[in-house]
Amino acid sequence: MIFKKILTIQNEQQIYARIDDDGKCRLTCTADYPEFVAWLSEGNTPEPADESETPE
Amino acid sequence: MAIQTAIDSINNSSGSPFGFKNRIINGAMAIDQRNAGASVTQTTSVVYTVDRWSCYGSAASKFTVQRSTTAPAGFINSLLVTSSSAYTVGASEFFFVQQVIEGFNIADLGWGTANAQAVTLSFRVRSSLTGTFGGTISNGATDRVYPFTYTISAANAFETKTITIPGDTTGTWSTDTSGGIVVNFNMGAGASVSGTAGAWSGSTLRAPTGATSVVGTNGATFYVTGVQLEKGSVATAFDYRPYGTELVMCQRYYYRLSPAFDSRMLAFGGQAYAPSGAIVYVPFPVTMRTRPTSLEQSGTASDYHLFNAGTSTLTLTSVPVFAGSTTNSMGMVDCIVSTGLSAGNATALRTNSANGYLGFSAEL
Numbered sequence: 001m002i003f004k005k006i007l008t009i010q011n012e013q014q015i016y017a018r019i020d021d022d023g024k025c026r027l028t029c030t031a032d033y034p035e036f037v038a039w040l041s042e043g044n045t046p047e048p049a050d051e052s053e054t055p056e
Numbered sequence: 057m058a059i060q061t062a063i064d065s066i067n068n069s070s071g072s073p074f075g076f077k078n079r080i081i082n083g084a085m086a087i088d089q090r091n092a093g094a095s096v097t098q099t100t101s102v103v104y105t106v107d108r109w110s111c112y113g114s115a116a117s118k119f120t121v122q123r124s125t126t127a128p129a130g131f132i133n134s135l136l137v138t139s140s141s142a143y144t145v146g147a148s149e150f151f152f153v154q155q156v157i158e159g160f161n162i163a164d165l166g167w168g169t170a171n172a173q174a175v176t177l178s179f180r181v182r183s184s185l186t187g188t189f190g191g192t193i194s195n196g197a198t199d200r201v202y203p204f205t206y207t208i209s210a211a212n213a214f215e216t217k218t219i220t221i222p223g224d225t226t227g228t229w230s231t232d233t234s235g236g237i238v239v240n241f242n243m244g245a246g247a248s249v250s251g252t253a254g255a256w257s258g259s260t261l262r263a264p265t266g267a268t269s270v271v272g273t274n275g276a277t278f279y280v281t282g283v284q285l286e287k288g289s290v291a292t293a294f295d296y297r298p299y300g301t302e303l304v305m306c307q308r309y310y311y312r313l314s315p316a317f318d319s320r321m322l323a324f325g326g327q328a329y330a331p332s333g334a335i336v337y338v339p340f341p342v343t344m345r346t347r348p349t350s351l352e353q354s355g356t357a358s359d360y361h362l363f364n365a366g367t368s369t370l371t372l373t374s375v376p377v378f379a380g381s382t383t384n385s386m387g388m389v390d391c392i393v394s395t396g397l398s399a400g401n402a403t404a405l406r407t408n409s410a411n412g413y414l415g416f417s418a419e420l
Contacts, residue, residue: 006377008390013380020355028378029350035101 003029003036004047016046078295079157080239081305082108083179083283085133088123089312090415095122097140098151104419105153106135107306114149118271119243121153127281128180128214130294134281137243142274147246150262151271154240156196156420157285158345159230162237165223165287167195172223177239178291180282181206182214183270190242190253190267193221196235196420200227203264205253214279218291224256233345235420239285243278244269304342311340311387312352312415319410326389326404328397334362335379336405338387344418351378351389352415359412362391363404370396371408387416 003016006028016036018027029036040046087107090096096103098111098119105111105121113119117140124136137153145151165173177193186208194201202224206217230236245263253264270278282294297305315321326336353360353376360376361369370393379388391405407413 008377008379015378015380017377024355025375026355027350027352028375030378030380033349035350038101 002047003039003044005049007049076161077286077292078284078297079161079175079237080108080155080283080285081157081309082106082302083281083294084131084296084302085109085123085135085281086299087303087306089306089310089314091122093123095120095138104310104417106133108155108309109135109153110155110419111137111153113151113243113271114146115143118143118151124279126182126279128182130296131180131281134180134182134279137270137278139243139271139273139276141271143244143269143271145244145246145269145271147248150245150249151243152191152240152262153243153280154238155283156235157237157239158420159196159232159234159236162229163231165229165237167224167229167237168227170225172225173287174220174222174289176218176220176286176289176291177204178216178218178282178284178286178294179280180214180216181208182212182277182279183208184211184275184277185268185270185273186211187268188266190245190264192238192240192242192261192263194238194240195224195227195229196238197228198238198260199258200224200229201251201257201259201261202255203251203253203257203261205264205267216282220289222256226256227258237285239283241278241280242267244271307340308342308345309419310415310417311344312413313338314413315407315410321407321412321414322404324404325402326391328399328401328403330399331395331397332393334391334397334403334405336362336376336389336391336403338389338414338416340385340387340416344384344416345420346418347384348382348387348416348418349378350417351376351387352413352417354411354413356411359407359409360391361406361408362393362397363406364396365398365401369406369408370394376405376414382416384418387414389414
């Protein structure tokens with residue numbers, strides 16, 4: 001499981017997509033989401049956003 | 057005379073016989089918005105199971121949790137833990153299911169002050185194992201902990217347990233939207249995170265010393281239901297609230313819109329901001345504990361579509377995305393299609409299959 005930045009058209013706040021081990025995105029979140037905060041605290045870094053802006 | 061005796065009996069309890077007697081939400085384990093009875097596997101992150109209850113373990117995949125229909129008289133559900141292996145718990149490891157009670161809901165107990173009130177925890181429990189089991193009551197920071205024990209005398213039969221906990225006159229106990237009291241049922245803990253039962257401790261303990269390890273026996277089962285935490289030193293009858301009331305109480309922490317009629321879910325309306333995008337607004341049935349920070353969905357874009365002009369629909373080309381302007385009373389969802397919307401026009405999001413859903417979490 002990783003987190004990845006996504007670019008939204010609204011672009012008012014950075015949103016992250018959680019990409020599960022099967023490659024699917026079942027959750028999107030802000031930087032305040034507890035699971036994302038815990039993931040960062042383990043030394044992880046979110047991947048950059050794709051050109052296509054939002055997760056498939 | 058009999059009526060006066062009954063009133064005296066009520067008044068002699070330091071708890072509240074009316075209203076919000078039970079500080080535990082979903083103590084009967086009936087509400088399961090996320091999983092509808094399906095099993096979830098414990099991980100090394102907090103995983104939510106039946107509403108308001110979560111599980112955790114220092115090593116992944118040592119047990120599963122689900123809502124069960126095995127229940128004692130007076131209940132229709134329980135929370136079932138099933139051990140996935142015969143795991144030897146390391147000295148500093150621990151495994152549990154727990155509920156974190158919001159600080160606002162325990163503020164009257166006066167914990168952390170000289171006026172701290174006693175509470176009584178009661179529950180029905182059943183296991184394939186027998187012996188001394190344990191858990192803890194703690195604050196949100198887990199630096200004030202009261203380990204407790206209880207005995208399961210017979211295998212595979214529900215027993216009622218009652219533990220009275222003296223109010224803690226020290227420590228920091230939240231009285232706001234953060235975690236107030238944590239009620240924890242231990243499934244296994246090592247020696248270095250276990251401590252003396254029946255006494256408050258300033259150490260970060262996870263269990264009483266010597267408690268039975270459920271994860272230590274492959275296939276071991278542990279059921280619990282009728283969990284009640286009430287003010288006072290006497291356990292009273294379980295506060296069986298109306299289902300709708302209990303559901304709304306759960307929705308303060310997690311709200312899932314799931315398909316219903318025609319296997320589809322309608323997630324209210326919105327407005328297109330471009331030919332390829334729209335924001336959809338989802339009012340919450342109750343003000344959530346905090347502003348949600350995430351949106352859950354099925355993971356498949358084609359499970360969702362937007363209404364366009366008239367009755368035509370446009371299938372999403374990417375999954376619905378959490379929109380940052382979500383508040384604690386309304387969710388906002390960003391929806392992307394290839395093209396076909398008219399900026400400024402109204403639209404609505406609907407699931408395109410029974411698999412689609414939207415979930416907003418403000419859990420503790």
